[in-house]
Structures are given as structure tokens and as C-alpha cells.
Amino acid sequence: MSDITLHNNSSLAQKYSVVLQFAAVIAFGVLLANLWQGASRWPAEWVIPLKLWLTEFFNWLGKEAGIGDYKFRDLTRAIAWFLKQPLTWTEYLLYRGVRSWGMPPLPWVAIVVGIGIVGHWIGGWRLALFSAACFLYLAIFGLWKDSMRTLSIVLVSVPVAAIIGLFLGIWVTRSKRAASIITPMFDLMQATPHMAYLVPIVVLFGFGQVPAMMATVIFAMPPMARCTILGLQTVPSDIIESGAMSGCTPRQLLWKVEIPSAHQTLMLGVNQVIMQTLAMVVIASLVGASGLGQKLLFSLQQLRLGAAVEQGLAIVLIAVVLDRLSQALAHRQPQHMEVKQTWARRHRHILAFITVLVVSYALAKYSSAWAILPKKMTITLGRDMDYALRWFSKEAYPYISPVRDFITVEMLIPLRNFFLWLPWPVVLGTVMLAGWRLGGASVAGLTGYLVAMIIITGFWVPAMLTVYLVFSSVIICVLIGVPIGIWSARNDRVARFVMGACDTLQTFPSFIYLIPVIMLFKVGDLSNILAILAYASVPAVRYTYLGLIRVPPVINEAALTNGCTPRQKLWKVELPVALPEIMLGINQTIMMALAMTAITALIGSRDLGQEIYRALPTADTGRGLLAGLSIAAIGIIADRLISAWAKKRKEALGVE
Amino acid sequence: MTTDIQIKCRNVWKVFGPTPKAFMQRHNNNPSAQNLSDEGYIGAVQDVSFDVHAGEILIIMGLSGSGKSTIIRCITRLNDPTSGEIELEGEDLLAASPEELVELRRHKMGMVFQNFGLLPHRSVLSNVAFPLEVQGMSVKDREKRAREMIDLVGLGGREEYFPRELSGGQQQRVGIARSLAVEPDVWFLDEPFSALDPLIRAEMQDEFLRLQKMLKKTIVFITHDFEEATRLADRIGIMKDGRMVQMGTPEELILHPADDYVAAFAQNAPRDRIVSAKAIMEPAGDGQKSQPENSVPANAKIGTIAAQIIGADTAVPVVDDEGIIVGQISRQIMSDALFGTDAP
Numbered sequence A: 001m002s003d004i005t006l007h008n009n010s011s012l013a014q015k016y017s018v019v020l021q022f023a024a025v026i027a028f029g030v031l032l033a034n035l036w037q038g039a040s041r042w043p044a045e046w047v048i049p050l051k052l053w054l055t056e057f058f059n060w061l062g063k064e065a066g067i068g069d070y071k072f073r074d075l076t077r078a079i080a081w082f083l084k085q086p087l088t089w090t091e092y093l094l095y096r097g098v099r100s101w102g103m104p105p106l107p108w109v110a111i112v113v114g115i116g117i118v119g120h121w122i123g124g125w126r127l128a129l130f131s132a133a134c135f136l137y138l139a140i141f142g143l144w145k146d147s148m149r150t151l152s153i154v155l156v157s158v159p160v161a162a163i164i165g166l167f168l169g170i171w172v173t174r175s176k177r178a179a180s181i182i183t184p185m186f187d188l189m190q191a192t193p194h195m196a197y198l199v200p201i202v203v204l205f206g207f208g209q210v211p212a213m214m215a216t217v218i219f220a221m222p223p224m225a226r227c228t229i230l231g232l233q234t235v236p237s238d239i240i241e242s243g244a245m246s247g248c249t250p251r252q253l254l255w256k257v258e259i260p261s262a263h264q265t266l267m268l269g270v271n272q273v274i275m276q277t278l279a280m281v282v283i284a285s286l287v288g289a290s291g292l293g294q295k296l297l298f299s300l301q302q303l304r305l306g307a308a309v310e311q312g313l314a315i316v317l318i319a320v321v322l323d324r325l326s327q328a329l330a331h332r333q334p335q336h337m338e339v340k341q342t343w344a345r346r347h348r349h350i351l352a353f354i355t356v357l358v359v360s361y362a363l364a365k366y367s368s369a370w371a372i373l374p375k376k377m378t379i380t381l382g383r384d385m386d387y388a389l390r391w392f393s394k395e396a397y398p399y400i401s402p403v404r405d406f407i408t409v410e411m412l413i414p415l416r417n418f419f420l421w422l423p424w425p426v427v428l429g430t431v432m433l434a435g436w437r438l439g440g441a442s443v444a445g446l447t448g449y450l451v452a453m454i455i456i457t458g459f460w461v462p463a464m465l466t467v468y469l470v471f472s473s474v475i476i477c478v479l480i481g482v483p484i485g486i487w488s489a490r491n492d493r494v495a496r497f498v499m500g501a502c503d504t505l506q507t508f509p510s511f512i513y514l515i516p517v518i519m520l521f522k523v524g525d526l527s528n529i530l531a532i533l534a535y536a537s538v539p540a541v542r543y544t545y546l547g548l549i550r551v552p553p554v555i556n557e558a559a560l561t562n563g564c565t566p567r568q569k570l571w572k573v574e575l576p577v578a579l580p581e582i583m584l585g586i587n588q589t590i591m592m593a594l595a596m597t598a599i600t601a602l603i604g605s606r607d608l609g610q611e612i613y614r615a616l617p618t619a620d621t622g623r624g625l626l627a628g629l630s631i632a633a634i635g636i637i638a639d640r641l642i643s644a645w646a647k648k649r650k651e652a653l654g655v656e
Numbered sequence B: 001m002t003t004d005i006q007i008k009c010r011n012v013w014k015v016f017g018p019t020p021k022a023f024m025q026r027h028n029n030n031p032s033a034q035n036l037s038d039e040g041y042i043g044a045v046q047d048v049s050f051d052v053h054a055g056e057i058l059i060i061m062g063l064s065g066s067g068k069s070t071i072i073r074c075i076t077r078l079n080d081p082t083s084g085e086i087e088l089e090g091e092d093l094l095a096a097s098p099e100e101l102v103e104l105r106r107h108k109m110g111m112v113f114q115n116f117g118l119l120p121h122r123s124v125l126s127n128v129a130f131p132l133e134v135q136g137m138s139v140k141d142r143e144k145r146a147r148e149m150i151d152l153v154g155l156g157g158r159e160e161y162f163p164r165e166l167s168g169g170q171q172q173r174v175g176i177a178r179s180l181a182v183e184p185d186v187w188f189l190d191e192p193f194s195a196l197d198p199l200i201r202a203e204m205q206d207e208f209l210r211l212q213k214m215l216k217k218t219i220v221f222i223t224h225d226f227e228e229a230t231r232l233a234d235r236i237g238i239m240k241d242g243r244m245v246q247m248g249t250p251e252e253l254i255l256h257p258a259d260d261y262v263a264a265f266a267q268n269a270p271r272d273r274i275v276s277a278k279a280i281m282e283p284a285g286d287g288q289k290s291q292p293e294n295s296v297p298a299n300a301k302i303g304t305i306a307a308q309i310i311g312a313d314t315a316v317p318v319v320d321d322e323g324i325i326v327g328q329i330s331r332q333i334m335s336d337a338l339f340g341t342d343a344p
């Protein structure tokens, strides 16, 4: 056992020296802060005005930059114009119609039945009924027009993002230089909250549907590129070589052999693009995208929670339908037809759709209720839900509020004050020392650089508030998630349920979690933390489970023959072996928590997320971008430290 | 014999590692095993020279990792050799530009892969027609040709199936049909039957011989199964750790193995079906004729004459086509030949 827990005398001595080193760094930092005011708070006059420079640069880029008569502004306008065309046409088709041509939009009946037909074509009757039922909800609950607005953005953004991602991915696999530029860029983009992209987009493209779509595309494209890279790299070499020996030119090899063979991974990429696009709908409404996201945002801000629930559910349903459809499409296997089918049978789906189209247009001529469900025929439970909720809060609040106040006053505020008190030399020193111990000079250098950037660009206070929020929520995530993961690893039935729940939770866009949290706890730090918790705990559960079930059986059997009780086996054998994996899960939890802090800014906070949010209406690019990059910096620091630790630990355990 | 050489390899090296070319130059294009391991390079193919004659089946054998695939991939230029010369029909293959290479593969080379390498999203018909498609042949022509090929390998009726709907043996038939669709001069097969069950494998070997009887291609065939090699080969080359240890007819390898490695391979070979009387006889006779009934023909495989020789009281004379005695075989010689010299 001793070689597993790695406790022996020499490492004990080492441990002491580590503790001493950290103690020394901390003591020095605290001492410095007592002697010199500037160590507890970086002097304002030493802050580098990078914020202002960036803002000015983007303003110049948006207004004046250019070569001769050709302004950068013209370029952005041209891009916007190109993106606007497909969007306009999709909007005409889905909900606007072209009045001047007398062309009505697609009747809602046609769309509901149409999505059912698509479902049947891809995945059979169950998927057909499920998809149609979800879309029926949109019509019946009077959310049709907003849903179609949102769907228009999705339908246009997804192919654009997928195609750009595909080409970037191809480029990375073809060129080492491209890989060395693009891969780290994606890493940074992944770590930066998406709201931060919005500010420069507003400066360059203004507010409205098209800028919102651009933000969506930028945000949704990296997963496609990643899947493309993965897919192309995992095409079996036999297939590529047989293509080459068939006499393919490099281009034929790519388009006729590699891309089709990677089709499954590529489709999973498209699936992720769709999910990311829907995750963006509320965020995109901040730059003026109308649709469900905007309605949901208003409802949240006005605390009309019943309406928020209905709108949130609509987004979730659209997400789930598109998720199921694209997954089913990805997993479809080619199959030959047993008997030669008639033309009509082979084309039955398209024929069915044409029939539905004709019938529904005819019905629409006869009564406009078939085109757009009139308001009086829709239902909403929003008002009733609001009453119920108000009643519930009134009844429950006396019980909930003391709990909330107790946790806030006794635990959260002291913790927050502690983080705010921490002098920067202490933080800088401990982070660098940890980096050095875990990953050597390069990790120490990088993490130190990132902390320093946060300090000297003047984002220290909001950054520490973000750290405080993330720290508190991640602690709770671990306390809840790890035991659930352990339980799942013990019991197959629990595992099936929990993993299913994890899959479902991950299809929910992040802002959905704001609704129940505000409903129960109103606004405040606790609500922020709970929303983060709800969103970010999935990886903690999943990785704990995976880590435990991957413990090599030999180790388990050895423990049993050594006479461990089940409890001893868990604590002394399984958890230590699974710990690196669990830590990687916690790493992901931290990343998701950081991303969520930008979302919780919508319901009020004082952290970096709020800085981004505030920067939007004033188009203060520097403030928004740097705050976003600071969040990315925190994420990267955590990631590097944890990864370095996990790597070291895995090496020590001799597991892969 | 020089005119019918189809492929010529001279001192071919393929070295894997960080900078293989520089490594080879450092060591005068002839690094030792010590050089390789010291500097962390892998000598997948080391100083290999041989010829492939037109119309023959040359089999390359060796344990897994001995460099069989790599040498074939050097000839097809799926890998670029680190040094050495390779000629195809007298033309320098290593000087071929990427465009010329595509042309060569489109018209002169066909290859069959161990794991079939079929395109999963295309039907049997479309897989077989694929090499013709990339050449730009019209749909009608290429499908006609592909159907011929599919019939040739006995898959008629399965044209619309997808690879995952076929058994391993059927998939490899598709692979074979595809590689033959362009009527290549040289046909490479890299362990084509190794992924198949033994029963199917025997069936596919018969199929292969049947095809070769019709097509008379020049074939380089890789296997790690000596039995398969002796069934199919005109000549066999044995590779070990990247080097070609010996090349010759199956009979030569069995009777005169160059070293213990070759001998170990030959151990399990069906000697009775490979070795001929001529190869084991001792000298005898001085030009006279013998009665046909108490002699054996020189070309007979020893399996067919073993009973006669072991049943005879004295050594049996061996005669050539004219019936003239060219040697004799005793009971002792026959048992040595059948069971090896160390047999009791």
C-alpha cells in the first residue's frame, strides 16, 4: 500500500520543505503589505492604461482605419451585408413573408409537421413525434414568432460556423504553421467568456441581428474546427493509403476519402456547433438579437419568472430537438435497399412535405389561424405561474431567507473579505511557487505573467471577486459532485441514471439555471454561486465516476487480498489512484464556473463578468476585452497548475 | 534474364527518426545497428536489394515489425525511402514527381491492404469504381468495368451493399476487385488474408491463384505465414529486423537456409509438397537409361514418391525427361528430406 499512497520518510522531509517555502512566501507578502500601501492595493497611478488604448484603437479601427479611400469600416459593412442576405431570406421564409410579392411565410402547421417529417426521415417515428411535439409547444404557448427569429439565426449561423470551422480544421491538419497559430488561439477563445467577444463586435459592426449572428459564429466555430482536426487525424491509415493507391490527387484524397470517412466526427462537430449556437441566444440578445433570448432576458430582469420559465423551456426544447436530430444524423449508417423501391417511396419524405405545404397554404387561405396562431388561441401559464411563485415565495421566504442570510453573512461575506484583503504579492508569490514546484520554470513564468497582467491593467479587485465566486462554488461542486460520482461508480443503476442526467443537463444552455435560482433566492452572491454550481458540477461527477471505474482491477484485487474493508479500499486505494482523473474533472468544473460568472452578471454581481456586461452599452472595448481576458487568465492559471499536478501524480502512480 | 526485371531495388534504406537523411549521411549511408539504437533511430528497412521478375509471385515474409510493409510502401512511394534506388520498368521511381506518381498509381500499380481500406460511405460498386472515378472516367464506363471486376471476384449481386454489411472475406474481395479495376502491371498485396479466419483464408488463396492464372500479373505479396507463402510463391524473400536475409525458391529456402532464422521458418513447411527429387538425390548412373517402373522422375515432389522409395530395398534411380538416370535416392535420404536431418 505504501507505494500507492507514496508516504515514506524522504518525501515527508520534502513535504516540510514545501510547506516552509510557501510559508515564507506568504509571510513575506503579508509583511510587505503592512510596510507598503502599494502591496495591498496596486497604486492607481501605476496602472497601465491598456484599457483606454484598446478602446481608442477599436474606435479608430471602426471609424477611421483604412488604406486611402478604402476604410476598414467598408470591409466590416461588406461582411455584414453578406451575412445579412441568407438571414433575411430565412426570416422571410420562417415568419416574415415578403409582403410586396404577396408571399406569406411558412404556416406554422407546415413547420411543425415538417420538423416531424425530418425527424422521421432521420430517426423514425419516435423522433418524429418528439420533434413535432416540441415545436407544437412553441406555437401553442404563443412563442412562435420569437422562436422563429431565434431559429433563423441558428439556421444561418450553424452552416456558416460549420463551414469556417471545417476549413480552419483542414488547414490546421495540412500546415504545421497554421497549427501553431490557430491551436493556441482556440485555447484562448475557449477560456474567454463569450460575452467578451461582444464588445469589439459592437464597435465594429454595431447592434442588431447580424452582429449577434457574427458573435454566434465566432463562438460556435472552434468546436467544429476541433472535431475536424480530430476526425481527419483518426481516419484509419489503411483508408488513406488505399485512396492514395487508387490514384487520388491530394485534393481528391481530402474531399473523396478523408472528409467522407471522418463524417461521423464531423457531424458531432455540427452537433456541437448547434448546441453552442443555442447557448448563445441570450448572450447574443445583449447586442440586439431579438427572439427568445431577448424575451427571456427581459423577463428575468423584470422578475416575471413564469414567462421566463416558458421562454427558457422553449429554448431548451429547440436545443433538445436539434441535438437529437443532429446526433441521429451523425450515427446513421449507410445501408443498401433490399428491394428496388419505387420512385415515390424513395422520395416519400419530400413528397409528404410538399403535400403538407400545399394543404397548409390552402387552409391558411381559408383561415389565417393556420398561418399564424392568433393570440387568443394560444395559452400561457406565465401569469398563473407568477401568482403561484409569488405565493410560494411569500410562504417559503420566511424559511429560505434566514438560511440565505445566514450563509451570506456568516460564510460568504467573510470569505469575500478575505479574498479582497489578500495582498497581491502573496497571490503572485504562491501561484508562481506552486507553478514552479509542479511544472518548473515555464509554468511559473506563465502563471506569474498572467497574474501580473491582471494586477497592472487594474483588474485586481473584480478579479479577486471572480476568484471568490468561483472558489466558493467549486468547493460546493466538489462536496456534492464527488460523492455522487463515487455512488455512481458503486452502483450501476445509479450510474445509468446519473450519467443520463449529466447528458441532459449539458444540453441546457447555461442561462437557464438563472431562472430557478432567482425564483428561490432572489439576487445576491448566494444566487450567483448556486447558478454556477448548477451549471458547473457535471464534470466533477462525471470524472469522479470515470476515474473510479478505470482503477485497474489488479489494484482493487490486491487491496482486497490485503484485507482492506470497503471503506479503507475507497479511501486508501481507489480515490488516490483516481485522484488525477478527478482533478481533471475539477479543472473542467473551474472552467465552466468561470464561463458562468459572465452569465451571472446578468442578475447582478461585482466581478469581472459585470465589467464585461457594463462595457457593452458604452462600447468600452478595452474594459470588456481585458475583463474577458482576465477571466481567461484565471482559467489558464488554474488549468496549468492542475494539469501539471495531475501529470506528475500520474507519473508517480505509473498509470497512463 | 535481365529484360524481364519489372522492379529493381538497390540498397534501399528507410529510417524513422527526427532527421533520417542527415543521420544516413553522417554514417555514409551505411549505419550499424549500434548507430541506430544509440541515436534513437528505427531502421525499418536496411540495405535491401532485390529484383521482381515480370509475371512472378514474389512473397516477402518475416515476423511482425521486420519491415515487410515498409519495403512495399517504399516501392509504392507511400513512404519515401531514406536512401537507395528503386526502378519500375527501368524508370527511376524515386525521381517521379507527385503528378507522375499519381499517374503511376492510376495505371501501373494496384494494392490490397490487410484491413481492406474500403471507403465506408460508398457501396461495393462505388468502391470498386473509385480508382476509375478519380481518373475522370464516365459513370457508365466505370460502372461497367466495376461490375466486371465484381463478377470476377464472385461478388455479383452485392453491388449495392456497403462495406460494413459484408463479411471480412467479402470485404477483401472488394479490395481485390478495386485494386484490379485499373488493370495494373504490378500488384501489391500487404498481408491480404491475415485478418481472415483460416477457412476463409484457404478459400481466398485458391481464389487468388485462380485470378493469377488468368491475369498473369507481377505480384509482390506479403505474409507472415510460411505455409501461405509456399502455397503461392514462385520465390520467397525472408526479412528480419529490416534486412532481407535470404531470397529464393521455397525449395532453396528449405534445403539451404541461410541461417537459423530462415531454418526456423522453414521448419513447419510442408516439405513433401515443395521439395523435388532432383534437389535431394545423390549422384549416380553414367548416362544409361532405366526402366520407368523402378525409377522416379527428377521433377516429382518428394511427397508423391516417398512411399515408393521407402518401400524399396535399395536406392531408387532418378531419371530426367528422357528416362536417363541422373541420380538416386535412398531410404535414408528420403527420411532426412521429409523430417529434417535431426529426425531419428
Ligand SMILES: Nc1ncnc2c1ncn2[C@@H]1O[C@H](COP(=O)(O)OP(=O)(O)O)[C@@H](O)[C@H]1O
Binding pocket: B016, B017, B042, B043, B044, B062, B063, B064, B065, B066, B067, B068, B069, B070, B071
Ligand atoms: N511511421 C513510422 N514511424 C516510426 N516507425 C515506424 C513507422 N512505420 C513503421 N515503423 C517501424 O518500422 C518497423 C517495420 O514496420 P513494418 O514495415 O510495418 O513491419 P511489418 O509490416 O513487417 O510488420 C517496425 O519496427 C515499426 O515499428
Ligand SMILES: [Mg+2]
Binding pocket: B068, B069, B070, B190, B191
Ligand atoms: Mg505490415
